Amino acid sequence: MTRRNIVLAQFALTSMVEAVCIPNKWLVALIWVTKWVAFLWYITFGRHDAQRGSGLTIRNVWGDHDNFHALTCVTAALQIAAAVAMG
Amino acid sequence: MCMCLSHTRTPPDALRLLSLAQAPRGVEDGQRARRLCAARAGGARAGAWSLPGDREGVVAARTNARCSASRGLTGGAVCGGAPCAEEPLSVEWVEWRIFGRHTSYGNGTPRTLARGWVHVLALALLELMLLACAGRWGALTPLPARALALARWTTVGFYGSVLFHLVPWSRTQSYNAALCLDFMAITCVRRAGASWRKELTRAPSHHSVGFTGQVAAWVGLLSPPGVLSLALTGATLALCVGCVTCSRTPLLRPLTRRSSPAQWAGAAGTACMGVSAVDSAQHRVGSVCAHLHG
Numbered sequence: 001m002t003r004r005n006i007v008l009a010q011f012a013l014t015s016m017v018e019a020v021c022i023p024n025k026w027l028v029a030l031i032w033v034t035k036w037v038a039f040l041w042y043i044t045f046g047r048h049d050a051q052r053g054s055g056l057t058i059r060n061v062w063g064d065h066d067n068f069h070a071l072t073c074v075t076a077a078l079q080i081a082a083a084v085a086m087g
Numbered sequence: 088m089c090m091c092l093s094h095t096r097t098p099p100d101a102l103r104l105l106s107l108a109q110a111p112r113g114v115e116d117g118q119r120a121r122r123l124c125a126a127r128a129g130g131a132r133a134g135a136w137s138l139p140g141d142r143e144g145v146v147a148a149r150t151n152a153r154c155s156a157s158r159g160l161t162g163g164a165v166c167g168g169a170p171c172a173e174e175p176l177s178v179e180w181v182e183w184r185i186f187g188r189h190t191s192y193g194n195g196t197p198r199t200l201a202r203g204w205v206h207v208l209a210l211a212l213l214e215l216m217l218l219a220c221a222g223r224w225g226a227l228t229p230l231p232a233r234a235l236a237l238a239r240w241t242t243v244g245f246y247g248s249v250l251f252h253l254v255p256w257s258r259t260q261s262y263n264a265a266l267c268l269d270f271m272a273i274t275c276v277r278r279a280g281a282s283w284r285k286e287l288t289r290a291p292s293h294h295s296v297g298f299t300g301q302v303a304a305w306v307g308l309l310s311p312p313g314v315l316s317l318a319l320t321g322a323t324l325a326l327c328v329g330c331v332t333c334s335r336t337p338l339l340r341p342l343t344r345r346s347s348p349a350q351w352a353g354a355a356g357t358a359c360m361g362v363s364a365v366d367s368a369q370h371r372v373g374s375v376c377a378h379l380h381g
Contacts, residue, residue, distance in 0.1 A: 010298040073209035083238040
């Protein structure tokens, strides 16, 4: 069992729990899409991306893993919205 | 003094690393690495460690990471498993002067400058939302404790990421430990200092953070999903502890960036738990050589 499989299992588990518990199904769909796109991005483009050259180039400031981070931020915002909806 | 490449009796690991480069250029790289290692030994104290736009600094940081990778957990230098007589690099665990500005992680992996700052921005917004949802400002109806706990645990993983990405961990060991903390913040464990019995008899939402905390907040930790989540957290913790104690970087091999899409696509099928220090060093020395050739 690798750590990736464990994280994947946790991901699937929380997804199932969210589907059952969050009252708003549109919110569930949004959370699912963002978190699974983020995960696929993560396993596809890598945890760290190499810089190309030096200086303040786009590639040195923002990389593939930063896209993953941005997606996880959106997921977190949606999950907090789900918490508000649950309340 | 750098141990990997500058020692007169070249250690076996260094020979393996050097064999990755072409012979004539490899010798040149070795001389360059010697200069960089020597510069690095003084540079760490002078603050010349891998700042943005500093090409030499980036290479020096990676060179130092190669040196750090050959060190044991005790901090003493080793050459091919045997202790070396020369003084190892004296590097702090954290280079606070370049907080959030470093271009390489402690193991030499490149880092983009925005890495981690997105989480700071998101955390600021999420914390403001949480304050509003907690009824601090009277603008919103306070959320029930269960919903508030769910929202709270959602943010915890972000703190782990900030700790890992913004703090310039300058040793392989500290990098590995921070990476494990980051992972554990995602999947995570009970509060420190509390007994399991007390934890299990408290409200479910107070048990843990990350995925397990979310599941506990939704359905309770003693429910089947909660127990399963807790078991997965335990397995993650065991793997992380194993990585730290064995001085392995707990990264997946396919997730370490390859220099070209074809290379990482070729490795995407392998799901490897840990990358040994030597394997990492081989990858890095290859990257450095490619960097120098380029």
